[in-house]
Amino acid sequence: MKAIICDKFAPLSNLKYQDMPDPVPTADEVLIKVHACSVNFPDTLVVQGLYQFKPPFPFSPGSDVAGVIESVGENVKHLKVGDEVVGMTTYGGFAEKVAVSSKACFPKPPGMNMVNAASFLLAYGTSYHALKDRANMQAGETLLVLGASGGVGLAAVELGKQMGAHVIAAASTQEKLDLCKKHGADELINYNEENLKERVKELTNKKGVDVIYDPVGGDYTNPALRTMARKGRYLVVGFAAGEIPKIPLNLALLKECSIVGVFWGTFTQKEPKQNYQNVAQMVQWFNEKKLNPHIHGTYPLENAVQALEDIAARKVKGKAVITMV
Helix, strand or coil, X not given: CEEEEECCCCXXXXXXXXXXCCCCCCCCEEEEXXXXXXXXXXXXXXXXXXXXXXXXXXXXXCCEEEEEEEEECCCCCCCCCXXXXXXXXXXXXXXXXXXXXXXXXXXXXXXXXXXXXXXXXXXXXXXXXXXXXXXXXXXXCEEEEXXXXXXXXXXXXXXXXHCCCEEEEEECCHHHXXXXXXXXXXXXXXXXXXXXXXXXXXXXXXXCEEEEEECCCHHHHHHHHXXXXXXXXXXXXXXXXXXXXXXXXXXXXHHCCEEEECCHHHHHHHCHXXXXXXXXXXXXXXXXXXXXXXXXEEEEHHHHHHHHHHHXXXXXXXXXXXXXX
16 A cells, blocks of 8 residues: 655655555454545644654554545454444554554544545544533633634634634634634634734623633733633643643633643543544534535645645645545
C-alpha cells in the first residue's frame, strides 16, 4: 500500500510518500481500505514530536478515516467485510489501509459521503463532548468560540446553535467570520482588529459569557478568560496558536468559574457507551440537515504534506481531507 511516512521527528517537509506493507489487524481490530482521512492540527504536531504521545517509527499521521472494511479480527462480531465505516485511530490514517479497533469503528451514515464522514467524527465529536459532557451547556447560555472558522471551532458554532446557545464567533479575518455567520453564529469578533475583552463586554451587556470554547490558546486565552461570567466554564481544547498559555488562577477564584480540560480521545476509550450515544445524536442531526460540515478542500494522498502545511499556516476553514480513491 501507499502511505505518508514519518521516520523521525522533523519538519513536515521530511514526510515521505512510499510503499509500506499492509497492516495486519489483531483479533479485536478491523482492516479498513481508506477512502478519506481528515487532516487535524494535532497531526502537524505529532510528526514533529510536539504532541502528547509519540508513536513508534515508522508511522503515518492521520486519526479519523472513512472507508470499507477489508478484513476483520476473529473476535469482531458486529462488523463484517464490505461494511462502509468511520474509524478513529491515534495514527495511521494517511495510508491506503489502516487497522482500527472495532470499538472505535462506526457504520458510516448512509446519507454521508466518504469525505464528509472522515471530516465529521473528530471535529464534531470533540465539540459535542466539550459542550455537552464537560461544560453541561444549557439552552439560553452564551458561548464564545475562539478559532471559530477551524474544523473543531466551526463544529462548536453549529452544535452551540443546535443546543440553544447564543453563539459569539471569534476569528482572525472577515472571510473566516463570514463563514461562521453562514454556519449559525449570532455575533462576530475579529480579534485581529477588535479588542476581544471589550467587544465581548459590549455584546453581553457586561455580563460576560457562560462557556468559552478554546482550541487556540496563546495570546487569546487570558483576555478571553477575563470575559467569563460568574460560574462560567472555560473549555481547554487545544493550542493551535503554538503556545500553551499560563493562566492566572486568581481569575478563576474571582469569577467562581471552572477551567475544564477536553480530551475526546480519552473519552472515547474510557466511556465508549456515552460516546456512542453522542455519535448517534450527531448523526441524527446531520440526517436532519441541522449540521453541515464545511469542507475547505480535498488533497490526494501524495499531496498530504501540502494539506498539513495549510493547516499549520491557518489557511484552512472548516476541514481539509486526504482522499485515496
